[in-house]
Amino acid sequence: MKKVISLTIVFAFVMMVVFAAVPAAAQDTRVGIVLSTGGLGDLSFNDAAYRGLQRAEKELGISFDYIEPADPSEDQTALRRFASRGYDLVIGVGFQMADSLQTVAAEYPETKFAHVDQAFEDVPDNIVTLNFAEWEGSFLAGALAALTSESGNVGFVGGVDFSLIHRFEGGFYQGARYINPDIEFQTRYADDFGDPARGREIALGMIDDGADVIYHAAGGTGSGVFQAAEEEDIYAIGVDSNQNYVAPGYVIASMLKKVDNAVFDTVKSVVEDDYQGGNNLYFTLADGGVDLTSMTEVGQPVMDALDNGTITEAELEAIKEMKENVTSPHADRIAEIKEMIVNDEIDVENWGETGRPDNL
Amino acid sequence: MNKYSNKIRSILIDLGLSLLSIIVALIVGTLFIYLTDKSPIDAYSALYIGAFGSFRAIANTLWRSTPLILTGLAVALPFRAGLFNIGAEGQLLMGGFTAGVVGFYFTSLPTFIHLPFAIIAGMFVGGLWGGLPGLLKAKMDVHEVIATIMLNHIAIALTINYGINIFRDTGRPATPKIMESASMFNFKNIMDYPLLSNLPFAELFAQPAIRLHINFFLALIAAVILWYLLFKTTLGYEMRAVGFNPDGAEYGGINASKGIITAMFISGAVAGLAGVGEVLGTHLSFINGMDAGYGFTGIAVALIGQTHPIGVILGGLLFGALAQGGLEMQFSGIPSEIVMLIQALVIFFVAALQVFKVYLAKRKAKGGVE
Structure with missing residues (x-):
C-alpha cells in the first residue's frame, strides 16, 4: 500500500514538472476572448465577437483562443489565465464580466484588455470598453415598424428588465412614436434570454391584442417571437446580428449591433500600436457601429445561410418578395431618418441612462 | 477491533471501485476527444x-x-429521512440573496457582528425555504418534490428577476457590492493578517488567483455536524427511523412530523450557506447566474456520496475537480461541449457503479438465505 501511495506521489510530481515546463510558444499578436455565458451559437452577440476575431485572424494574421465559461465563477479564472500566459489583448464579453475584468486588469497592468457592452466610470489605462448606441439603431427599427404596421399596434419583447435592454426598448418606442404619435405600444419582458417557448407565448399574446409588428431584444428567447410571427402571419424585427433568414419572409429587418467590427477594430488598434486604453468607446449609427439591415438588398449573412443549406432557394425568394413589397417602399423614409439622427436633427433619448418611464 | 478493520476494508474497496469507474469514464471519453482531432493525453x-x-x-x-458539498449535504440529510429535496437551488438563492442584502444594507457594523449576522440571516431564510415544504409534507401530506420544485421557481422570480431590480445601482444585474465588513475571509489576503502571515506556508496562499475562502471550512464543519446529528443523536436516529419506515417509527413513539420538518429546515439552512458563501466569499454581491445549477448538481453529489456526509465531501471534491479542471481543458483546445460531456460521463459511471453495488448486495443477501 505504501509503495502505491509513494508511486502515485512521484507520478503526480513528475506530471507537474513536465507540464509546467512546457513554454508558451512565442508568436505575433495573440488575443484571448472570454465569451459570455450562452457561448457560441447564440446567433447574436458571442457569434459576432467570434466573427470579428476570425476576420482579424485572416486579415491581420493574429491568432486567438476563446473560452466559453460554464458559469460566472469561471470568468476571473479564464481572464487571468489569458493574461498570465502573455496574451497581448484579452477581451471579455458581456455585462456580467465587468467586475472580474477590472479585477484581473488591475493585476496585469502590462496586458491590454477590452470589455464589450459595459462602460466603466473610471477606465484604467489598460482597459478599453466597447459600447453601442443601440437606442439609435432601435429608433430606425421602431420607425420601420410603425411604417409597416397596418393595425397601428406594435410590440417589444425584452430579455431581462434592466438598463441595457431599456436602450433597445426606448429607441424602438421613440422611433414608432416619431412616425405615428398615436401608435399603440406593447412591451413585455421574458426574464430570460434563452426561453423560446416563453418568447412565443408573449408574442402570441401581443398578436391577440392587435400587434402586427414585433421587435425583440431577447437573445434566444427571440426565436420564439419569430415562430409566433410565422404562425400568425405578422412581421418581426430581429436584433444584434442579421436574423432575416430565421423565419424567411416574416423578419422584415434586423437591428445590427456590429460587435464584430468593434472587436476587429480593437484588435487592429493593438496590432498597429494605436490602442485607446482608458476610454469608453461608443459605436453609433454615424460610424456604422449600429444599423438597420438594408430595406432593398438581401444581406451577406442571408446568402451564407443559403449556401450552407439553412434556407432553401424558395425561402430566399420569399425574403426577396417581402423586401420588395414590404420594406422597399419605406427605404427613402428610413434613409432620411437615419440621416437626421446622424446629423443630430433627431435627438434619441437613451433610456439606459434616463431611465424607463413608468407609465408605458 | 475486527469490526473496525472490516469497515475500513469495505471503505477502501468502495473508494477503489469509484476510482476505477472514473478511469473507465475517462477511457470512454477518449472516443469523444478523438472526434475533435485533439490528443486525449493532452x-x-x-x-x-x-x-x-x-x-x-x-x-x-x-x-x-x-x-457542491453544501448542496450535496442539503440533499443527503432529508434523503436519510425519506425525503427528496429538489429545492436546494431555491434555498441557495434565498440564502445568498438575503446575505447579499444584509451585506450591503448595513453600512457601519463591525466585522464580528456583520459577517455572522449575514451568514445566519442567509442560513435562516434558506432554512425557512426548506422548512416550508417540510411543514406542508408533515401537516398536509403535500409531496415534497412538488413543493420544492415550485418553491425553486418562486425563489428565482423573487431574487433574480425581482429582487435584483429593486436594489440594483448600476447596469449590472446584481445587488450592490457588499461591505468589507460582511465579506468572508479570502485566503489570498492572508498576508494582511499579522497573526496568520506567520503561519508556515502562508505565503503560498498569497496569490491573487487563489479564490479559496473560509466557507470551504464551514462546509467541512457542516458535514461533521450533520454526521454527528444523523448517527450520534436521538434526533438523527428518529430521522433515519422515519426514513426507513414512517409508520413503524410513528408506532414506535417517534414524532414523524417533527423529524420531517427539522430535516427540511436544516437542509434548507445548509443549502442557504452555499449561497451565502458564493455571495460573501466568491462574488461579493448577489449576481444573476451565481446559483449555476449547484442545487441540482447537489443531487448527484449526494447520491454519489451515498448520502453519507463524509461521502458527500468526497463527491463534492470530485465535482469541484471536474469543474476546475474542465476549464483548463478548454484552454488546451477541447470545445466546452466535449468538456461537459466528459464531466457527465464521469458522473454517469460513478452513479452506475452505485447501482451495480446495490445489485451485488441484493444477490449476496439472496445467497445468504439459501
Missing part, C-alpha cells in the same frame, strides 16, 4: 493540471467544491 493532462497541478489549482478545486 486533454486529460490539462484536466489533471487544472484540478491538481499546482498549489493554486488545488486551492481552487477546494473553492469550486464548496457550494
